[in-house]
Amino acid sequence: MLSIDIPGFRNLSLAHLVLDFNGTLAVDGNLITGVFERLKDLAADLKVHVLTADTFGQARRALADLEVQLTILKAGQEAEAKLAYVQALGPDQVVAIGNGRNDRLMLRAAALGMAVAGMEGTAVEALTAAHVFLPGIHEALALLEQPRRLVATLRA
Secondary structure (H helix, E strand, C coil): CEEEEECCCEEEEECEEEEECECCCEECCEECCCHHHHHHHHCCCCEEEEEECCCCCCHHHHCCCCCEEEEECCCCCHHHHHHHHHHHHCHHHEEEEECCHHHHHHHHHCCEEEEECCCCCCCHHHHHHCCEEECCHHHHHHHHHCCCHHHHHHCC
């Protein structure tokens, strides 16, 4: 569990980290260098979930040695499926990270939504749905490793 009180925003008690795969954690189906280690470390405090339509068919292989809940979504309606997943976990306990248009609903619903940029870019809808925008996945994961940094960004 990750807990942090952000004045004028909310008291976050996060139990789940929900992540998009392609464009967020991976490029062309391959994990971004250094992401494996960071997710492994964060799994000590958060239950890690990866949601993907697995465009490149590499997610299962890339995440095989990590303690994560991988869910392969059927093509079409991914945005709604990601939202339903976050709602089932309890959105008040979820931090969600994504970059795509199909991440917008989960980013908006989560207690903390983070949009990231990467080689695929960031959809405007994801950007406007998130609470925080970061230049990449490493910066987003660093905020979870050092959550007091969120206070400076999100406090009223």
